[in-house]
Amino acid sequence: MRVMVLVKATEDSEKGYRPSPETDAMMAAMGRFNDELRDAGILVMADGLTPSSQGRRVAFDGAERTVINGPFPQPRELVAGFWLWDVKDMDEAVAWVKRCPNPMPGPSEIEIRPFHELE
Known part of the structure; x- marks a missing residue:
């Protein structure tokens, strides 16, 4: 079963990555966790995203497209x-997420969403 595991943004993550002893320790812990996932044969891909200030949305309304x-509001x-x-x-995905180091300073949330599997 393939799942996408989403690390939700926070007000802090929307400010962009800033090196500090705390963020360096968090990145090292996440690197070790990713190594465990890879060693277990579970990890397909992983990456972090830049703050939404660097992003764009395209809104669709019939033939109209608005950039x-x-x-974007509501970082969480x-x-x-x-x-x-x-x-x-x-259940296996939840067990792995429960082992994950906290990906953000302070409270954070991770969402697990399965992919549609074509029969």
């Missing part, structure tokens, strides 16, 4: 990074 420049509804995993089931 909206970031930053945005995605700061992601993994693609190949797991047995959602």
